[in-house]
Amino acid sequence: MKSKIRPLLAAACATALGFGIAGAETLKVGVQAPITGSYANEGQGIDNATRLLAEQINENGGVLGRQIEVVTCDDEGTAMAAAICGKELVNEGVAMVIGSYTSTCAEAAQKTYYDAGVIQTSDGTADGLTEKGYWTFLRNSFPNSAEAIFAADYMINEKGYEKIVVISDFSSYATGLAESTIDELEKIGGNVVSYKKIKADSQNFTPVLTSIRAMNPDAIFFAGYYTDGGQLRAQQVQLGIDADFIGGDANDNPDFVKLAGSAAEGAFIINVPTPQMLPYDVAEEFLADYEAEFGKLPPSIWTLMNADGMRAIVYAMEQTGSFDTKEAVDYLHAMTEPMPGITGPLQFASDGNRIGSSYMTFEILEDGSYDVVYAQ
Amino acid sequence: MDTFFQQLANGLTIGSIYALVALGYTMVYGVLKLINFAHGALVAASAFIGLTIYATIMGESSSLLAVIAIFALVAAATACLGILLERFAYRPLRQAPRLSAVVSALGASLILQNGIMLVWGPQMRIFPQLVPQVYWNIGGVVISLLQVIILLLSVLLMAALYFFIEKTRMGAAIRASAIDQDAARLMGINVNRVITLIFVIGSSLGAIGGLFIGLYYRGITFEMGWQYGLYAFIAAIIGGIGNIPGAMLGGLLLGLFTAFISGYISSTWADAFTFLLLILILIVRPTGLLGERVAQKV
Known part of the structure; x- marks a missing residue:
């Protein structure tokens, strides 16, 4: 053989x-x-x-x-x-x-x-x-650290939230963003009442949200991905939690709006400009x-x-x-002069980071489109 | 206190979905002594079938009549899938060693799961919002119309199933086949027909569960059958596999248990505690909460 x-x-x-x-x-x-x-x-x-x-x-x-x-x-x-x-x-x-x-x-x-x-x-x-x-x-x-500074500034100096709950999943991105945002929030005197972690894709977030409801937060900052974010937002509204929902950059996907359905309206998402902008x-x-x-x-x-x-x-x-x-x-x-990129000037620092950033906060409107409410 | 009752409502909703799916496992096990591992994939398939029926046949209408029609059509289509599954994956192996049938079940589950991926694509699909978002606030406990529908319909279906199994001639035939297939055959029961019926009932209940998952959570993926299948399987074991009221009880208990663990301890630990519960119950009551001790004939 x-x-x-x-x-x-x-x-x-x-x-x-x-x-x-x-x-x-x-x-x-x-x-x-x-x-x-x-x-x-x-x-x-x-x-x-x-x-x-x-x-x-x-x-x-x-x-x-x-x-x-x-x-x-x-x-x-x-x-x-x-x-x-x-x-x-x-x-x-x-x-x-x-x-x-x-x-x-x-x-x-x-x-x-x-x-x-x-x-x-x-x-x-x-x-x-x-x-x-x-x-x-x-x-x-x-990097997350740049977004965290913007998010903290928006939540405290622009919105004046007094009680903030932070939620993330277990991924490198989500925990990184959540932790640096908490740091930045605390640096400028923000009050993070709770930091909760959810399992990505587990779909049933009502138990966690119910325990959050008892804390009466002004805002929920979600540092995970859009698939969980959309469901989290839908379940938040369904449970009658009257807090602003602020999603980190990975919530910026059309599926967020589809998953949240009619609950998407009024949610905020922080990211760099959308492709169409x-x-x-x-x-x-x-x-x-x-x-x-x-x-x-x-x-x-x-x-x-x-x-x-x-x-x-x-x-x-x-x-x-x-x-x-x-x-x-x-x-x-x-490279000393940036090259023209699709997403703006492209230039890299010696550690591999991209130089420059321009974050904004979008509010989701009734028809699912974005309205820029705050920009860096 | 309203937090406690809210968790209770959350737990009962998800628990009744687990219970519906668990019934499919337990009924098949009761008669065939086979763990139907493809059941979870069947549940996932039903949600996708619902999506297609909504988009094509129903023309994206969400009137009450259309919603009822979607439920009926999806249950029928999934029942057909269940019959095919039994006919091609399990019946040829009826006389084969138990292990071959289990491997065949796992294979069937992979075929179904990847079939869903090929037909509907690998990305998450969004289920339509068929039930209007109506909520009631009862002393701080918020309950939605959808939750009420899920709870009521599940209880109704389970009660009907219980009545069917306990009070009708066909139900008696099912019970007889579960006890001893050869003796049932000698008594003039068409065991093959009983088994087909089991798959029809189990699959259509699973289909209703699958539609509930789509309606409640909105996002459906081709792999979701594995997760819900596993939970429902645990529910069936907790209640006593092969025991129909046991599956209902197990599903509701599991839903409540995960809701309270994730709500009061940590959602991170919910899975760990669930499996711990399973192990404890198996140690204390190896046949599950309602399962009866059956002497093995050697």
Whole structure:
């Protein structure tokens, strides 16, 4: 039996190698994103945007003459699958990885990319992502700590809340945002009466909300993701808890409004401007192309943040005239003038953080649209 | 005090959903001595079927008549799925060792779950708001129209099932088949028909549970069957698997227990305490709260 399998195996290996050599002429770009699972619409947005950019770049002759080949790995929004994706994409020989959507997933694969010298660009906002000293990581969004300062300022100085309850799930992003917001709130004299944690996707939040109701808070600050946020808001209103709902940036997704139903009206969400608000020409052009290609607008700003991450890396490779990932990252770190991005000027600090931020507070109106009520 | 009663109302609502789903596990186990692991996926499928029926056949109408029609159609469609499941995944293995049937059940559950993903997509789908958001505030305890509907309909269905099992000839046939299939066959009972009936009833009750999940929580995903299936399975075991009133009691108890644990201790610990409860009950009463000790024939 063995003697029959061996030549087969050898043939398979040879074929695989052959493909590998044939594919050496392309620049491989990995996408690590939740294509399935709770955050699937965000993950598919990242995948779509990467493929659209790759197509556009390829039409214009590729990167330094090489065509881009996109390899997607579904991390399902879980750390376990993300770690496997990291290995898989490195084995595929990608030069850069776009994603993932959640900080937890970005973090789970971070070391793998660092060890392999693969550039990773994620919208993950957890501060921890840039604190490890991995040169391979470029954050294409803004860190939680920046959002926390804005959120605390809004809740205390603008709204004057006296009793605030903070809720998060157990992910790196949510706990990071919740904890830094609590710190900022306390710094400026805010009163956090309770910090509760919920299990993401557990759907039944009425027990936690009922115990919150007994505290009579003025505001509930929710630092988790939109899938839980929408249900939390619906159940809050259903239980008759008369407090303002303020959702962190990951609540900015059309599904929040759909899940909350009629309860969405009056909820607040803090985030950077939505795609439609972006005043830049690049943004308008990219959104039009995206809509023409996929028949709908990107699910949220995160899609565009990741697209910007990819554009920055490609730009750096073209500027340095090399596919060396270290050189490209060094170039980005040293860039003194920002490059025009879809989501605004793109510039990176030497720790991989994106420079500059512009948060706003949106109020959700009756028809589900956003009204800007406060801006930085 | 209103916090306590609010938790009670929360717990009863989710508990009655668990109970409806748990009935499917317990009825199949009662007759076939088989844990129908595909039941959770069937419940998830019913919510998605409801979504499609609402969007296509009902033309997104949410009149009372349309809502009743959706419930009836989804129950019928899920019952058909249940019959297919029994016919193709379990009947060919009826004489096979017990383990083969369990593995077949797990396989069927994966096929169903991935089937849902292929048909309806991997992302979370939003269930329509079919019941208007009406609330009553009774001394600080807020109860919604939807909660009242869930509670009343569940109690009604469970009472009807209890009456059917205990008071009708077909119910007697089901009870007889649960005790001894061969003897039941000798008494002229068509056991195959009884088993089909079990799957029809269990699946349609599960379908109602699935619709309730969609209506109450709004967001439905293709994997949600696993979570609700697991909880309902625990409810069935707590009540005594194979025992119909036991599944009802187990579901309500489990709903109340998780509500109070998450409300008064921490939602983080709710799952841990739930499984601890399960272990304790199994140690003290291995056959569940209402289960009877049955001597195994060797």
